[in-house]
Amino acid sequence: xxxxxAPGGPRNETNPEWGGFEENIQGGGSAVIDMxxxxxxxxxxFEDMGELHQRLREEEVDADAAAAEEEDGEFLGMKGxxxxxxxxxxxxxxxxxxxxxxxxxxxxxxxxxxxxxxxxEPAQVRSRLLESMIPIKMVNFPQKIAGELYGPLMxxxxxxxxxLHGMKTSDTIIREGTLMGTxxxxxFGYWLxxxxxxxxxxxxxxxxxTMLQMLALLGYGLFGHCIVLFITYNIHLHALFYLFWLLxxxxxxxxxxxxxxxxxxxxxxxxxxxxxxxxxxxLFLLYLHFAYHKVVEGILDTLEGxxxxxxxxxxxxxxxxxxxxxxxTTMLNSTAKVVAVTLxxx
Amino acid sequence: xxxxxxxxxxGGAASPRPLFAGLSDITISQDIPIEGExxxxxxxxxxxFDSSTLNESVQNTIMRxxxxxxxxxxxxxxxxxxxTLLRDWDLWGPLFLCVILALMLQRDAxxxxxxxGPQFAEVFVTLWFGAVxxxxxxxxxxxxxxxxxxxxxxxxxILPLTVAMLICRLVLLVELGPxxxxxxxxxxxxxxxxxxxxxxxxxxxxxxxxxxxxAVYPVCLFYFVISWMVLTFTPQ
Numbered sequence: 001x002x003x004x005x006a007p008g009g010p011r012n013e014t015n016p017e018w019g020g021f022e023e024n025i026q027g028g029g030s031a032v033i034d035m036x037x038x039x040x041x042x043x044x045x046f047e048d049m050g051e052l053h054q055r056l057r058e059e060e061v062d063a064d065a066a067a068a069e070e071e072d073g074e075f076l077g078m079k080g081x082x083x084x085x086x087x088x089x090x091x092x093x094x095x096x097x098x099x100x101x102x103x104x105x106x107x108x109x110x111x112x113x114x115x116x117x118x119x120x121e122p123a124q125v126r127s128r129l130l131e132s133m134i135p136i137k138m139v140n141f142p143q144k145i146a147g148e149l150y151g152p153l154m155x156x157x158x159x160x161x162x163x164l165h166g167m168k169t170s171d172t173i174i175r176e177g178t179l180m181g182t183x184x185x186x187x188f189g190y191w192l193x194x195x196x197x198x199x200x201x202x203x204x205x206x207x208x209x210t211m212l213q214m215l216a217l218l219g220y221g222l223f224g225h226c227i228v229l230f231i232t233y234n235i236h237l238h239a240l241f242y243l244f245w246l247l248x249x250x251x252x253x254x255x256x257x258x259x260x261x262x263x264x265x266x267x268x269x270x271x272x273x274x275x276x277x278x279x280x281x282x283l284f285l286l287y288l289h290f291a292y293h294k295v296v297e298g299i300l301d302t303l304e305g306x307x308x309x310x311x312x313x314x315x316x317x318x319x320x321x322x323x324x325x326x327x328x329t330t331m332l333n334s335t336a337k338v339v340a341v342t343l344x345x346x
Numbered sequence: 347x348x349x350x351x352x353x354x355x356x357g358g359a360a361s362p363r364p365l366f367a368g369l370s371d372i373t374i375s376q377d378i379p380i381e382g383e384x385x386x387x388x389x390x391x392x393x394x395f396d397s398s399t400l401n402e403s404v405q406n407t408i409m410r411x412x413x414x415x416x417x418x419x420x421x422x423x424x425x426x427x428x429x430t431l432l433r434d435w436d437l438w439g440p441l442f443l444c445v446i447l448a449l450m451l452q453r454d455a456x457x458x459x460x461x462x463g464p465q466f467a468e469v470f471v472t473l474w475f476g477a478v479x480x481x482x483x484x485x486x487x488x489x490x491x492x493x494x495x496x497x498x499x500x501x502x503x504i505l506p507l508t509v510a511m512l513i514c515r516l517v518l519l520v521e522l523g524p525x526x527x528x529x530x531x532x533x534x535x536x537x538x539x540x541x542x543x544x545x546x547x548x549x550x551x552x553x554x555x556x557x558x559x560x561a562v563y564p565v566c567l568f569y570f571v572i573s574w575m576v577l578t579f580t581p582q
Contacts (some may be wrong), residue, residue, distance in 0.1 A: 150483075
């Protein structure tokens with residue numbers, strides 16, 4: 001061992017374990033990024049920045065390890081076997097310590113890794129919010145999706161607050177203990193669940209979209225929901241809700257559908273992907289409205305009735321049949337009214 | 347001193363073989379014990395300081411901490427450009443406020459089974475979860491503020507809303523009605539604005555100037571949810 005460890009000699013022969021350490025360190029560094037970036041068509045710089053950041057750090061680690069080992073090589077050549085052994089043990093200790101430290105650092109640096117996705121200006125967020133309501137009819141070329149998480153996250157939190165607001169206005173009969181949890185669970189569950197489901201479908205249908213883009217797309221799609229729910233929780237008018245549901249919710253859904261269509265090839269795949277997304281998105285708005293709005297009406301009904309004790313209802317317990325059944329009749333009514341009004345005005 | 351003798355021995359062994367470039371650094375490190383002796387008086391002084399706080403009566407210690415907390419309350423009530431809230435952060439004030447608010451928001455034990463008002467745990471978790479979320483958001487946006495500083499500021503700025511809750515409970519003792527509701531609404535809106543203004547006065551400087559809006563928005567949302575809880579509270 002001592003003879004082969006000439007200064008400047010090949011380092012890997014001297015100590016093969018160190019190569020292992022080096023690989024370990026690299027593995028630790030590369031395990032940090034979770035957001036993949038297989039898409040070149042997005043044109044957004046955030047993904048590139050994340051990748052660049054990670055690559056830079058790996059290079060730094062490499063350079064450090066190389067420098068340390070060069071020093072070791074010189075040292076080992078001059079000293080005796082005993083010194084080399086102690087040095088080697090010390091080095092292994094040092095490497096292990098360094099590995100642990102780098103792991104701890106990479107845990108903390110997860111925040112830094114996420115930071116590029118939050119790198120936005122207020123003007124950008126504003127324009128993206130507006131754009132989420134404007135469908136673009138461009139099918140031949142894949143449309144851009146900004147891979148950013150600030151807007152979606154804030155919209156989800158806003159939706160949580162609006163849901164809480166809606167639940168609170170529907171009096172206190174709902175169990176409050178589940179109220180906050182229900183709101184957060186519903187919103188985050190929808191956002192993350194539907195995003196991953198559509199991402200899975202997109203993978204099956206060979207659509208060109210990443211998980212990050214899916215999260216951003218669906219997150220900004222919730223802007224329409226926020227507007228509609230905020231208005232209709234305060235103004236209890238069914239015709240108004242259906243109008244908003246079709247107009248605002250429809251616009252934001254159309255926007256998402258247009259983006260997905262432009263990134264998918266083949267009519268069957270397009271139909272499957274977009275049909276699922278559109279149905280889920282529109283039905284979610286209906287669910288949110290009726291699950292927490294019908295409660296008010298139910299309470300009003302029971303209060304008006306003679307001495308019937310108000311039923312204790314958890315918002316989730318409301319059967320889906322009720323809104324659906326009422327929907328068909330009221331929707332027909334409202335559309336008939338709208339048609340009548342338009343006829344009268346002409 | 348043991349280190350010094352060891353390193354001196356190494357230096358002696360190294361001197362016949364001057365080829366070692368690495369060991370010459372070790373001889374330089376002999377200076378360290380001298381530095382250490384220089385720092386010793388400082389340490390003893392610190393020890394004296396420590397022993398002085400150990401020897402003081404419990405009353406003095408508590409009073410000093412209470413004064414610090416009270417001073418921070420004054421900073422929140424009269425927000426001005428100052429770093430006191432940021433520099434010596436503590437979580438005592440937020441804890442007090444949080445517990446008081448949660449206790450006041452909790453309905454009477456008998457009714458809580460039946461009507462299920464906002465429970466203590468719900469309010470408590472909402473407050474801390476919200477504060478942590480805002481802090482994470484401000485860190486992600488690139489703000490140069492530590493986690494506990496942000497938690498401290500957000501927690502202390504609940505004070506106006508706690509006052510609003512107190513006023514609301516007092517107002518609710520009088521008979522209910524639209525006037526009663528209007529009074530509560532006005533109080534809550536005023537205190538909500540106060541909370542937001544106070545917290546942004548402390549937090550906005552830590553953000554890059556072009557992103558203040560992005561950092562302030564979740565703060566508004568957070569205080570909005572709390573004030574909504576305060577406003578909708580009615581004892582059964």
